[in-house]
Amino acid sequence: MNRRNWLSRITGLMAVASAPVLPVGTANAAVFPLSKSKQEWKSLLAAEAYRVLFEEGTEFAGSSALNAEKRAGTFLCAACNQALFDSAHKYESGTGWPSFWQPLAGAIGTATDFKLIYPRTEYHCSRCGGHQGHVFNDGPQPTGRRYCNNGVALKFIAQGEALPAPRT
Numbered sequence: 001m002n003r004r005n006w007l008s009r010i011t012g013l014m015a016v017a018s019a020p021v022l023p024v025g026t027a028n029a030a031v032f033p034l035s036k037s038k039q040e041w042k043s044l045l046a047a048e049a050y051r052v053l054f055e056e057g058t059e060f061a062g063s064s065a066l067n068a069e070k071r072a073g074t075f076l077c078a079a080c081n082q083a084l085f086d087s088a089h090k091y092e093s094g095t096g097w098p099s100f101w102q103p104l105a106g107a108i109g110t111a112t113d114f115k116l117i118y119p120r121t122e123y124h125c126s127r128c129g130g131h132q133g134h135v136f137n138d139g140p141q142p143t144g145r146r147y148c149n150n151g152v153a154l155k156f157i158a159q160g161e162a163l164p165a166p167r168t
């Protein structure tokens with residue numbers, strides 16, 4: 001590596017390191033159609049679901065039964081019951097988390113996440129702001145995207161079963 005390449009890499013790392021680090025819960029600081037206090041969400045959700053959805057946590061790889069879910073149906077936000085993914089867009093990514101190549105139209109929003117120092121695209125439910133996971137550019141065609149989702153942030157409703165009413 002020559003000196004110019006080395007300086008270029010150091011400058012790039014310094015720019016990333018000096019970028020503002022968004023606090024945990026930044027996506028949830030925005031205004032969403034469904035807004036509840038932390039205490040309200042805590043009373044409605046299991047502790048692990050709350051930690052992932054509203055403290056932007058991550059569950060352990062391979063810990064979700066939804067990773068192996070193969071039936072036709074719809075994946076919903078575990079917090080507000082908004083439909084996020086159709087099972088036809090789910091695939092086995094080998095990561096240990098449920099993965100999809102495309103969300104339902106208008107179902108998610110994105111934000112830049114610097115928690116691991118380098119920027120990643122975090123995505124959340126567009127209705128309640130609940131953190132779902134991160135999107136990467138290593139998925140299958142036709143989109144080339146991998147929406148890597150925390151299983152505890154999802155509910156699965158099999159095709160033919162009634163979808164629950166959206167939470168109010």
